[in-house]
Amino acid sequence: MANSMGERARPKPARAGALLAALVLLIGASGCSTGAPHPLVGLALAEAQTFPYFPVYWAGPRFEQWPIAAADGTRSYLANIGDSVYYGNCVSGKGLLAGGNCLLPLQVTTVIYGIHSNQTLGPQENRLLRGVPATIYDEGRSIELYTGRTAIDVFSDELPHALAAVQKLYPINAPGTSAQNLPPPVFCPGLWGPEPANLQAVMAHLPRHACQEDEAERAYTRTIKGE
Numbered sequence: 001m002a003n004s005m006g007e008r009a010r011p012k013p014a015r016a017g018a019l020l021a022a023l024v025l026l027i028g029a030s031g032c033s034t035g036a037p038h039p040l041v042g043l044a045l046a047e048a049q050t051f052p053y054f055p056v057y058w059a060g061p062r063f064e065q066w067p068i069a070a071a072d073g074t075r076s077y078l079a080n081i082g083d084s085v086y087y088g089n090c091v092s093g094k095g096l097l098a099g100g101n102c103l104l105p106l107q108v109t110t111v112i113y114g115i116h117s118n119q120t121l122g123p124q125e126n127r128l129l130r131g132v133p134a135t136i137y138d139e140g141r142s143i144e145l146y147t148g149r150t151a152i153d154v155f156s157d158e159l160p161h162a163l164a165a166v167q168k169l170y171p172i173n174a175p176g177t178s179a180q181n182l183p184p185p186v187f188c189p190g191l192w193g194p195e196p197a198n199l200q201a202v203m204a205h206l207p208r209h210a211c212q213e214d215e216a217e218r219a220y221t222r223t224i225k226g227e
Contacts, residue, residue, distance in 0.1 A: 047073020048172050051083055055171035056110045057152050058085040060178075063106050063165060071172075082111025082150075085172065106165055107155040113146065113185070118192040126191050128199040129166050131181030133189045136162075145169075146189040147182040188214040 048056055048071040061068055072083040088104035118124060121144075124137040134145040140159030143166055145152045152169065156162035170178045184202070188211035195203065203211050 045071060047071070047075065048083065048085065050074075051077070051173045053077070054110065054112060054150055055148065055174040055176070056083045056085070057169045058108055058172045059087065059106065059165050059168035060170075063087045063168065064161075066105055069104065079112065080114075082109050082153075084109040105157050105161055107153075108165065108169065109153040109155070110150050111153070112149055113151045113187055113189075115187070115190065117190040118144075121192070124193060126193060126195050126199055128196065128202055129163075130169065131202070132184055133191060133199060133203060134166070135189075135191060145182065146185040146187070149186060151189075152182075186210060 045068075048058075051072075051074060056072075058068070058071070066087040066089060068085060069088045070086040072085070077083055085108045086104055087106040118135050118137075121135065121137040123139075124135050127134050127136060129143070129145060130147075132145055132147050134143055136143050136159070138155075141156055141162060143154040143162045145154070145166065154162050154165050154169075156165060168178050169182070170176045170180075184206055186207050188203070188206065191203075
């Protein structure tokens with residue numbers, strides 16, 4: 001597979017449709033104002049801060065010059081979509097649906113990882129970021145990191161912003177700081193394409209030898225199928 005970043009990658013089909021549905025719901029909840037958002041306070045932020053199911057990652061109350069514009073919580077939670085935090089100067093577009101000056105510069109989505117191959121992401125690059133496996137795709141505008149039981153998807157307008165956001169990530173609802181490496185994943189991410197040496201070393205020593213167990217299971221499946 002060609003891993004050139006020169007072609008536009010397609011998002012994962014299942015994730016893309018789910019995200020679109022979530023963004024439509026968020027637009028309906030937040031209205032159609034295209035002005036600067038009011039500070040996110042009270043129940044709106046408290047829902048994210050008390051989200052009970054897994055750590056939800058954000059880049060803090062501001063990312064560079066952009067304030068937090070919206071945050072999901074338990075009431076809008078869908079397991080296949082996860083929980084998101086949005087940054088920007090307007091609240092009507094919500095990232096993928098935005099147009100004109102309403103394109104949000106950053107969205108951070110945390111979701112329970114579901115086993116899949118990253119082949120569907122198209123041209124991509126695998127890296128070690130914040131001490132965990134990560135995949136850069138969508139011409140560098142999107143990064144998926146694998147930590148604990150979750151995947152963190154960082155959607156941005158350009159690679160420098162996406163990489164800067166990765167360095168700022170920490171849980172909004174659990175202990176942790178952006179100065180720490182992220183916890184290693186307890187699963188074997190379905191990376192596709194070349195892996196640098198430092199990433200290979202981490203993949204070989206994941207908790208409970210997740211990748212070795214994954215490969216052993218695939219080998220057993222091939223054996224009983226006579227492949």
